[in-house]
Amino acid sequence: MSSSNNNNNKYCEEEEEEDIFYGRRNNKKKRMFEIEAFKHKVVVDPKYGDKTWMILEHAINQIYNHNASHLSFEQLYRNAYNMVLHKFGETLYTGLISTMTSHLTAMSQCIENTHGEMFLEELNSKWTDHNKALHMIRDILMYMDRTYIPSNRKTPVHELGLSLWTENVIHLSGIQTRLRTTLLQLIHKERTGQVVNRGLMKNIIKMLSDLGPLVYQVDFEIPFLEASGEFYKVESQNFIECCECGEYLQKADRRLQEEIDRVSHYLDTKSESKIVHVVEKEMIENHMTRLVHMENSGLVKMLVDDKYEDLRRIYNLFHRVPNGHVTIRDVMTSYLRETGKQLVTDPEKLKDPVEFVQCLLDKKDKYDEIISLSFSNDKTFQNALNSSFEYFINLNPRSPEYISLFVDDKLRKGSKGVSEDDVEVVFDKVMMLFRYLHEKDVFEKYYKQHLAKRLLAGKDVSDDAERSLVLKLKTECGYQFTSKLEGMFTDIKTSQDTMEGFYSTHGTDLGDGPTLAVQVLTTGSWPTQSCVACNLPTELLSLCDKFRSYYLGIHSGRKLSWQTNMGTADLKANFGKGQKHELTVSTYQMCVLMLFNNADQITYKEIEQATEIPSLDLKRCLQSMACVKGKNVLKKEPMSKDIEEEDVFLVNDKFTSKFYKVKIGTVVAQKESEPEKVETRQRVDEDRKPQIEAAIVRIMKARKVLDHNNIISEVAKQLQPRFLANPSEIKKRIESLIEREFLERDASDRKLYKYLA
Incomplete structure (x- = not known):
């Protein structure tokens, strides 16, 4: 009773399978019915399995022999289905293996018997036949694939066909080595400029890939990468012996693109990163140092000659290998520092401060353009450029003075080399050099002197230009840096109003004698000048006395000193x-x-x-x-x-x-003489003392107790935007503050300081 029910249930399942196999869909409403047991026992013919397999075997042979057009796939499917249903699954599976192996053996013999270029053609043809046959066989044996194979842990039909192809064709000693050698020879021919059948190559390598990652890697990819490594090792060595750096990089770049193109045409996409790595290692990484240091064509020569295209190529190629950009950056930095040092110490350049600064600006513009056009505005390269300029500009202690003289030259009315419209562009470039200076307070000292001379002589190119630069300095360094500079502009405006008042009051008393234009300067705002008055002509003395009387009459408590x-x-x-x-x-x-x-x-x-x-x-x-x-x-x-x-x-x-x-100008040195330089340095050092003390007091007021090393470090850090404080000078200021009872030493530890509230 139970057996009969099972048989009838399986029959219903068979009907469902037919619908699936032939793509039909039954949308009719299912009718409920009962299945009665067979009235008698069903007996299966013992020879049923062999007879049915002979039918299926014949069909498989016909499929491989390209005679499948007359076959009834519906009937073949039913036969395979019934074999599995009646417990002949093992017969069907082993028979399939035997039959396919027989056909594959015959195919392999045909492939082995081909010669020359026909070898791959024949292999591709047989693979195509086997693939078509395999798809038909899989459709016929679909029920076995879905029921028998999973329950008995067998290999599915399609995977079985690929495995048998690998075993009986690809891994035959007469085919395996020949296939590998042929493929590598064709790739070598293509690399040497010959034309190959890329379509055929694509089919063959696709076959290896379809057979599984292991087959693709062992039978092709690993030998391919090894052969490629040897090829590019030899080629790179030949190139580097006879080519300049730029030409070598072009060849390396072309080889990289060829390999990427080769992958897109017929290799597995997963091989791209591997073959690219081989080319990068053999053609770039292994010769990186030699390339950048090539005499008359390496990186330095490219920088000198502004070879933007070659620089862009070396940047992009070296980006592919470890430490590639570091190598370029180190060579560029080393060259920059060396040439920069030569520039700032060249006696000829130092004779003309304006030319000296212009050379710095030209050098900065040159490398800014290289970094922009060739190095993709790489921040690490920009930082290297900035650190190099900061290094060699500060090697010359007169750089602050020279930069101020350059500004003075551009801002003087009638100066050559820059128009009023271009002043802003020049200012932006000068501000970059200003940022590199360690002693910004020295620049301030000189700039104040030069600005004073321009304002007093009325030789500034425009008031707007002067104020624009002061605003840039204020933005860079803060209000304290420019407060006195702004006071100088205020004094000039106030002096104009004062002179108008003087002449409106004494105009009738002056007659036809000499006229006087006085600019009254606030002592704290303008550069300190040693007040050495000369003897004025008698024609002017009475006029000067009248102005003094007028000015002191409207401003009580003030004192006038003539700065002749x-x-x-x-x-x-x-x-x-x-x-x-x-x-x-x-x-x-x-x-x-x-x-x-x-x-x-x-x-x-x-x-x-x-x-x-x-x-x-x-x-x-x-x-x-x-x-x-x-x-x-x-x-x-x-x-x-x-x-x-x-x-x-x-x-x-x-x-x-x-x-x-x-x-008639006065013959003066464009730059300071040695005594003047010493005097300016002394004034700068004197101005620094209160700034250092103020920083110490600010820090100690906040920290209360601090050891010697930390206070030195924090004071230097706080003053860094204006100047580099000398540790010995900081120590002297600490001693001075201790004497004046702002600080005291700890009784138990003399390196510890305490703030006295």
């Missing part, structure tokens, strides 16, 4: 043959020239005694009026470039100029 070394004057002069000119001179020069109204010739000693101008300034003053061609309103006897105390001066009656107004 900072003034200018316009003089009308008559020379021989009726030549008349208006001379624009300094106050010192005016005092000297006015002496010649009462004398034809005067000795140096007499001039010095009459004017009381400091000796160094007087020599410069006389040099500018007697030794400069085109400006020589005086003659000197004996004639020489240097001013001696025995020299005699007289008016040059033969002086001529095509201009009515003639400006």
Whole structure:
């Protein structure tokens, strides 16, 4: 009873399988019915399995022989189904293996018998036949695949077919080695420029990939990578012996693209990273150091000659290998520091501060463009560039002075090389150099002096340009850095209002005599000047006294000191043959020239005694009026470039100029002399003392107790935006604060300081 029910249930299952196999879908409503037991016992023919298998075996043979068009796949499916149903699954499975093996053996013999280029063609043809046959066989044996194989832990039909193909065809000694060798030979031919059948290669390698990762790797990929490594090892060695760096990089780049292209055409996509790694290692990583240091073509030569394309290529290729960018960056940094050091210590460059700074800016522009165009604006390269500039700019202690002189040159009215519209661009570049400076307070000292001279002489290119730079400095360093600079602008505006008031009050009293334009400067805002007053001409003394009386009358409690070394004057002069000119001179020069109204010739000693101008300034003053061609309103006897105390001066009656107004500048060193440099350094050091003390007090007030090393470290860090504080100077300031009872040492530990509230 139970057996009959099982048989009938299986029959219903068979009907369901037929629907699945032939793609039909039964949407009719299922009817409920009962299955009755067979009235008699069903007996299966003992030879049923063999008979049915013979039918299926014949069908499989016909499929392999390309005669499957007359076969009834529905009937074949039923036969295979019934064999499994009636417990002949093992007969069906072993028979399938035997039959497929027989056909595959015959195929392998055909493949082995082919010669030359037909080998792969035949292999591909047989693989295609086997694949088609395998799909048909799998459809016929679908029920076995779904029931018998899982329950008996057998290999599914499709996987079985691939396994048998591998065993009976691919791994035959006569085929396996030949296949590997043929594929590698074809790839080698393609690498050497010959044309190969990429479609056939794709089919064969796809076959190996379909047979499983292990087959693909062992039979092709591993030998392929080994052969590729040997190929590129030899080729890279040949290239590097005969090619320049740029040419070598082009070849390496082309080889990389070829291998990537090869993968896209016929290799497994998983092989791309592996073959690319082989090329990278053999052609780039193994020769990286030699490439960047190649004489006359390496990285340094590329940087010198602005070879943007080659630099971009070396950057992109070296990015592929470990430490590639580090190697490029190290060479670039080393070269930058070496050439930068040569620049800032070159005696010829140091003769002209403006040219010196312009060379720095040109160098910065050059490498900024290289990093932008060739190194993808890589931040690590930009940081290396900044650190290199910071290193060599600060090797020259006069860099702050020279940068200020450069700014002064660009901001002076009438200066060559930059228009007012380009001033902002120049400022942005100068601010970059300013950021590199360790001693920003030294720059401030010089900048204040140069700004003062521009403002007092009215030689600034524009008020807006001056204020723009001050604003940039304020943004960079804070209000304290620029507060005195802004005070200088305020004084100039206030002085204009003062002079308007003076002339409105005393205008009628002055008559036709000389006129006076005074700029009243606040002592704390302007650069400290040693107040050495010279003897002014009598024509000016009464006018100066009137202004003093007027000013002190409207401002009580103030004191005026004349800074004659900072003034200018316009003089009308008559020379021989009726030549008349208006001379624009300094106050010192005016005092000297006015002496010649009462004398034809005067000795140096007499001039010095009459004017009381400091000796160094007087020599410069006389040099500018007697030794400069085109400006020589005086003659000197004996004639020489240097001013001696025995020299005699007289008016040059033969002086001529095509201009009515003639400006006679003072011969001054564009940069400070050694004594002036020492004096400026002393003033800077004096200005630093209160800043260091203020930083110490701020830190100790917050921390209360701190040891010596930490206070040195924190003070240096806090003052770093303005200057690099010397540890010995910090120590002196600590001692000074202890003496004045701001701090005290701990009784038990002398390296520990306490803040005294």
